[in-house]
Amino acid sequence: MNNPAYLKNALPGVLQLAPYQPGMPLEELQRRLGVKDAIKLASNENPLGASPAVCEMLAATARGELSRYPDGGGFRLKKKLAAYHGVDADCITLGNGSNDLLEFVSRVFLGPGRAALFSQYAFAVYSIATQAQNAEAIVVPALPRDHASMPMGHDLEGFARELRDDVAAVFIANPNNPTGTWLAPEQIEAFLEEVPEQVVVVLDEAYFDYQAPALRTDSRALLSRYPNLLVTRTFSKVYGLASLRVGYGLSHPSLADLLNRVRQPFNNNSLALLAAELALEDQDFVRKSVELNTRELARMTAEVHALGLKTLPSQANFLTIDFGRDASPIHQGLLERGVIVRPMGSYKMPDFIRVSIGTGEENSRFINTLKDILKMSSGA
């Protein structure tokens, strides 16, 4: 079975796909090193866990819910999200993580002869969702590495220049992963003005809550003006529910209707739906998580700069460090010392490492370990 016959029938885009590389699981590294105190700062997860209300509910209800199908319409969660965002419930599409929304877009709008537009160094799922549909990916060069204010950020003027007739979808991450860079509201609005109405623009706001309020784009206000806009949000980051897989889209009802047609009817399980409802109500937990992140991101940035290293500007829950040379020995050194961070080779950024902002203790462990490694490699 080295070359099964059905391979030649697989869509060319799928054959050329490089699978998404998840971060190494903590247990795996602990097993390899034979230690119990390794830490994981590799997947932009919430170091505080999830709201205590969610954890209690899961323990209490798991037994009774397992045999029943979930509410396929996500009625209660949608109602709460609608109230939270001040939109009608029919503007909402629920996803199994916000990644699901990106796939809905590709399934509805992309295919052979169609193209999707996104930035170099953008979130990996945009190219996977595009290629899997056998559509063409137009990758817009990012701003240069030495750009004064937003190194390696999205270049929306470049996006506008690439809007060919066959472009059916545009993916914008704000803030972007893996760079942490963001766009000003005026830039986003100017771009939306240029986009033909038949092109769907996805504004991926997975890190919205971590952004300083003054830098945020009021995407909800844009929704009423641009029926071709889809805003995506997730419960995976600041709400701390990455394992349960809940994300959603906000859009004009007719766009939501199209996306819902390709959605699996039970794409969110019952416990995930309940957890998301409770998590949404616990805005205290969100505030606490954001405060920790804001404080620790500033401290980590200062400490990394004090080591003579550069960082990309970040408004997210991670920091992307520029080592100015191949960072894989650093990544390896961190791993050997029980610290998992994300190497950037698969993003074609081999000189960089992305470190998620953890608790104060985890971040100090990262900084001290990095110091040790740098000292050793400079022969001091």
Ligand SMILES: *Cc1c(COP(=O)(O)O)cnc(C)c1O
């Ligand atoms: C983490 C992340 C997501 C969220 O993915 P989920 O499927 O909701 O867990 C979406 N977009 C970007 C840019 C991300 O970094």
